Amino acid sequence: MNQKSELFVEGGVPALTMMSGNGKAEGRRARVYLCECGPIMNEGIDLATLEARIRTLPEVAAVSRYATLCSEQGRTWLADEIAAHGDDLVVIGACSPREHGTTFMNACRRGGLNPYLMAIANIREQCAWITGGKNPATIKAERLIRSAVARVRVQRPLVESEIECNPDVLVVGAGVAGLTAARQLARAGRRVFLVERTPAIGGRVGLLGEVFPNMECASCMIEPLMDEILHHPQIQTLTYSEVESVRGSFGNFIVQIRKRARYVDSSGCYGCRTCQAACPVEIPNEFDFGLSRRKAVYIPYTGALPNASLVDATVCRRFHGEECSACAEACPFGNIRFDTSDEMVELQVGAIILATGSEPAAANKKPLPKRVISSMVLERLINSAGPSEGSVNLPGEAPPRSIALIYCADEAGKAPASSCSKVCCMSMAKYRHQLQQKLPDCTVVEIVWERCTGGKGYREFARHVDTHFPVPRIRLGDCDRVLRFADHGNTVGIRYTQDGMTADLDVDLAVIAPPLRGSETNRRLGQLLRIAVDDQDFFVEEHRHLQSHRSLIEGVMLAGSSQGPKDVQESTAHAAAAAGEVLSLLIPGRKLKVEPATAEVQEDRCAGCGICVLTCPYQAVSLDQTRRVAEINQLLCRSCGTCAAGCPSGAIEARHFTNEQLWAEVEALLNAESTTVFM
Amino acid sequence: MAEKSIDAKGLRCPQPVLKIAAKMPEMKAGDILIVEADCPTFEEDVRKWCERMKKTLLAVNTKGHAKTVQIQF
Amino acid sequence: MTVAFIRPSPTLGSERSSPRTSLGSELSPIPAERSKCVVQEGGRLPFEPKILAILCNWCTYSAADSAGSAHSIYPSNIHIVRVMCSGRVDPCLVFEALKRGIDGVLICGCHPGDCHYVSGNHKTALRVPLLKRVMAGFGIDPERVRLEWISATEANRFVEVAKEMTEQIRSLGPVRQPECR
Numbered sequence: 040m041n042q043k044s045e046l047f048v049e050g051g052v053p054a055l056t057m058m059s060g061n062g063k064a065e066g067r068r069a070r071v072y073l074c075e076c077g078p079i080m081n082e083g084i085d086l087a088t089l090e091a092r093i094r095t096l097p098e099v100a101a102v103s104r105y106a107t108l109c110s111e112q113g114r115t116w117l118a119d120e121i122a123a124h125g126d127d128l129v130v131i132g133a134c135s136p137r138e139h140g141t142t143f144m145n146a147c148r149r150g151g152l153n154p155y156l157m158a159i160a161n162i163r164e165q166c167a168w169i170t171g172g173k174n175p176a177t178i179k180a181e182r183l184i185r186s187a188v189a190r191v192r193v194q195r196p197l198v199e200s201e202i203e204c205n206p207d208v209l210v211v212g213a214g215v216a217g218l219t220a221a222r223q224l225a226r227a228g229r230r231v232f233l234v235e236r237t238p239a240i241g242g243r244v245g246l247l248g249e250v251f252p253n254m255e256c257a258s259c260m261i262e263p264l265m266d267e268i269l270h271h272p273q274i275q276t277l278t279y280s281e282v283e284s285v286r287g288s289f290g291n292f293i294v295q296i297r298k299r300a301r302y303v304d305s306s307g308c309y310g311c312r313t314c315q316a317a318c319p320v321e322i323p324n325e326f327d328f329g330l331s332r333r334k335a336v337y338i339p340y341t342g343a344l345p346n347a348s349l350v351d352a353t354v355c356r357r358f359h360g361e362e363c364s365a366c367a368e369a370c371p372f373g374n375i376r377f378d379t380s381d382e383m384v385e386l387q388v389g390a391i392i393l394a395t396g397s398e399p400a401a402a403n404k405k406p407l408p409k410r411v412i413s414s415m416v417l418e419r420l421i422n423s424a425g426p427s428e429g430s431v432n433l434p435g436e437a438p439p440r441s442i443a444l445i446y447c448a449d450e451a452g453k454a455p456a457s458s459c460s461k462v463c464c465m466s467m468a469k470y471r472h473q474l475q476q477k478l479p480d481c482t483v484v485e486i487v488w489e490r491c492t493g494g495k496g497y498r499e500f501a502r503h504v505d506t507h508f509p510v511p512r513i514r515l516g517d518c519d520r521v522l523r524f525a526d527h528g529n530t531v532g533i534r535y536t537q538d539g540m541t542a543d544l545d546v547d548l549a550v551i552a553p554p555l556r557g558s559e560t561n562r563r564l565g566q567l568l569r570i571a572v573d574d575q576d577f578f579v580e581e582h583r584h585l586q587s588h589r590s591l592i593e594g595v596m597l598a599g600s601s602q603g604p605k606d607v608q609e610s611t612a613h614a615a616a617a618a619g620e621v622l623s624l625l626i627p628g629r630k631l632k633v634e635p636a637t638a639e640v641q642e643d644r645c646a647g648c649g650i651c652v653l654t655c656p657y658q659a660v661s662l663d664q665t666r667r668v669a670e671i672n673q674l675l676c677r678s679c680g681t682c683a684a685g686c687p688s689g690a691i692e693a694r695h696f697t698n699e700q701l702w703a704e705v706e707a708l709l710n711a712e713s714t715t716v717f718m
Numbered sequence: 719m720a721e722k723s724i725d726a727k728g729l730r731c732p733q734p735v736l737k738i739a740a741k742m743p744e745m746k747a748g749d750i751l752i753v754e755a756d757c758p759t760f761e762e763d764v765r766k767w768c769e770r771m772k773k774t775l776l777a778v779n780t781k782g783h784a785k786t787v788q789i790q791f
Numbered sequence: 792m793t794v795a796f797i798r799p800s801p802t803l804g805s806e807r808s809s810p811r812t813s814l815g816s817e818l819s820p821i822p823a824e825r826s827k828c829v830v831q832e833g834g835r836l837p838f839e840p841k842i843l844a845i846l847c848n849w850c851t852y853s854a855a856d857s858a859g860s861a862h863s864i865y866p867s868n869i870h871i872v873r874v875m876c877s878g879r880v881d882p883c884l885v886f887e888a889l890k891r892g893i894d895g896v897l898i899c900g901c902h903p904g905d906c907h908y909v910s911g912n913h914k915t916a917l918r919v920p921l922l923k924r925v926m927a928g929f930g931i932d933p934e935r936v937r938l939e940w941i942s943a944t945e946a947n948r949f950v951e952v953a954k955e956m957t958e959q960i961r962s963l964g965p966v967r968q969p970e971c972r
Binding site (some may be wrong): 138178186677693709 | 841843845852855858859860862863864865872873876878879880881882883884891893909910911918950
Binding site (some may be wrong): 259 | 730733
């Protein structure tokens with residue numbers, strides 16, 4: 040081991056001795072440029088003295104001053120200077136690097152010098168302006184300049200490189216957010232792959248009847264959007280498909296999609312439903328929450344797009360050993376094809392947008408009496424295209440004579456502590472409006488803790504409904520709870536507390552609004568993409584306020600309610616933001632700049648312990664299991680340096696912030712031996 | 719030249735157009751299909767459908783909220 | 792007592808063009824005329840602590856800049872080194888600084904939960920207490936290292952901490968005995 044090159048030496052070798060001519064520097068000298076900042080700098084620092092002192096250093100080739108380096112003339116002057124003295128490094132004594140770091144890096148580029156061969160000494164904000172006295176300030180400025188000179192002499196010219204990127208985009212989820220994002224991208228000329236897990240596009244909004252606050256027809260609202268998507272030459276829609284794996288990184292993702300077999304040639308299917316009439320298998324329809332029935336060969340719901348049948352292999356007799364071809368024989372066009380199978384499709388895209396939406400929480404998973412339904416079920420009952428054709432009755436029954444609307448109770452029957460789901464209170468107001476029209480003789484009662492009406496036109500609508508369709512409202516306090524539901528055959532009993540007193544209510548139908556959570560697929564997708572989901576299964580955004588449409592993984596965007604509860608307006612705007620981000624980051628023909636000051640593993644030092652992998656929140660560090668060394672993806676690395684500080688072997692170099700460079704700055708402080716430095 | 723009709727009143731988008739598409743196998747060249755619907759985007763949807771499928775939209779009549787279209791196949 | 796290696800130098804054995812012969816820069820020593828000490832009455836030199844402040848770019852370094860804009864005065868004993876994240880702060884570097892004569896080290900980052908790089912400051916929060924235990928084991932007062940969370944809007948807090956720490960380290964005295972300097 041070369042003892043002279045030790046950072047950590049045995050014994051206590053005084054810094055001064057270490058520094059005096061021990062070994063060779065690389066022979067590089069620095070040119071120091073002091074910015075006068077107009078008249079400002081000289082007020083705090085004696086620039087003439089500073090200049091004179093710095094000039095005496097052998098490591099410094101020259102010192103010059105300029106009135107305002109950041110001005111246009113200043114920048115040109117600086118660039119010319121740098122060009123004229125190409126062999127020298129550059130140190131700039133000026134304002135904070137946070138202020139003009141980029142300015143000076145650009146001047147280096149213009150002058151033909153690698154911008155990483157420059158260092159800035161913050162002699163304004165962190166010296167001239169904060170030191171009590173010109174003399175100590177000048178001395179401190181000298182120390183800071185010496186730090187910068189020491190640092191720049193061990194800086195390296197980092198390569199600023201570019202890579203080709205793929206401008207195509209994958210949108211996961213074809214609800215209203217995914218559709219919006221896909222359309223926006225396609226209109227800009229990008230190729231879009233839209234992958235939807237269910238057989239139909241449109242998501243939850245496709246199941247709604249009318250949307251608040253203006254009671255617009257939901258399907259009419261999104262139908263033009265869906266139509267454009269399905270017929271757009273730039274968009275390839277894969278329904279009944281799921282993301283299986285994702286490799287690569289921003290600009291170059293490789294995605295495997297499982298396109299599940301429909302067993303029906305969708306391009307030929309007219310949706311005539313002859314096959315369905317012939318099918319012998321009947322099961323509850325999950326799209327109507329079990330309130331209607333469907334066949335094994337089916338179209339999910341009335342008006343579903345694409346309007347094509349599919350065979351549900353989990354219930355179809357043919358896939359359970361029986362010989363049945365009823366649908367294939369019935370189809371007038373011969374579109375039923377049992378000889379197909381799931382297809383794996385590989386897509387290459389540059390960015391991914393997750394628009395997988397949200398769903399009501401577990402309330403439906405716990406068995407509830409049949410007369411307790413969730414708000415989405417009531418939505419379907421009210422919908423004229425739904426299982427009751429708009430008569431609001433449960434199958435085989437007369438319409439309810441009394442309905443209790445229970446706002447915002449979680450599984451335990453109390454007001455949930457999780458994030459407000461945004462849409463439930465307004466949905467309840469909408470239902471009151473609709474019930475008044477459809478069932479004018481029905482008694483509606485509300486059980487409410489608090490009501491949230493945040494949105495344009497929302498409070499007005501809620502008040503309008505309150506005024507014109509007033510209903511008894513049972514107001515619960517913070518400690519009150521809905522205790523339980525009791526099945527009374529033709530009615531359901533609701534036991535609740537109000538101001539601590541227990542009370543009972545008996546109604547034909549009780550409607551609950553369970554809180555929304557991220558889709559159940561979010562967790563799995565999050566693992567595939569290494570994006571975190573929170574405890575409500577919503578994807579975690581990059582920054583709550585400023586970057587809620589971005590995830591922490593570069594190139595993966597979040598759109599709509601997959602990131603947090605949103606109404607339709609917010610979902611579509613959020614999706615447009617995600618699409619906009621992709622459009623501005625990935626431009627066909629333009630290469631992606633790779634950030635040079637990333638971290639790098641020096642493999643000969645790496646023991647393969649894997650500690651670095653754990654430190655990185657961006658999943659940029661991985662362990663090559665065969666070679667037992669760590670690897671850092673240069674596109675994913677965000678240059679924080681946490682892995683470098685955590686490596687027990689010192690095997691990771693945090694470029695431009697190496698231990699060597701930081702130590703060079705420290706050494707200048709150490710070198711300030713004398714106490715006169717501070718006087 | 720046969721004339722067929724569909725009453726799609728009360729049906730919401732996209733069902734009226736889906737009904738037209740489902741009827742298509744029955745229509746021979748020259749036949750006319752009359753469709754009545756009251757869904758707000760009905761006219762626009764029919765125009766797009768006719769353009770795509772290369773059928774002629776003969777007439778659009780408005781009666782209150784409902785519209786009646788005539789399509790020649 | 793010899794000081795054990797914490798870990799080998801990162802630059803050892805690298806294939807770069809010239810072997811590093813010392814860490815850092817080998818700047819020439821301060822010219823003799825500037826290192827004359829002012830001798831006080833009684834011949835004792837006033838002790839001025841050297842305090843290294845390693846600040847994260849997004850939070851505390853920005854706060855220090857704001858303190859500058861506000862012209863808030865704090866002692867020039869504080870020497871600021873910028874890192875992108877407090878997670879970059881290598882405890883070995885801090886330890887070496889103390890060993891070589893830096894009297895105090897101030898490490899500052901964003902408040903937990905606000906790290907620009909998500910969790911870098913969480914790592915720092917784990918590393919610094921361990922560092923302090925190692926320091927104590929070597930007879931270096933753990934008070935010489937201070938970890939603070941200072942956001943970009945807390946310029947006043949930065950100034951307060953800078954002043955406090957300078958006085959505290961001053962009262963602790965030099966980290967190395969005078970005869971070793």
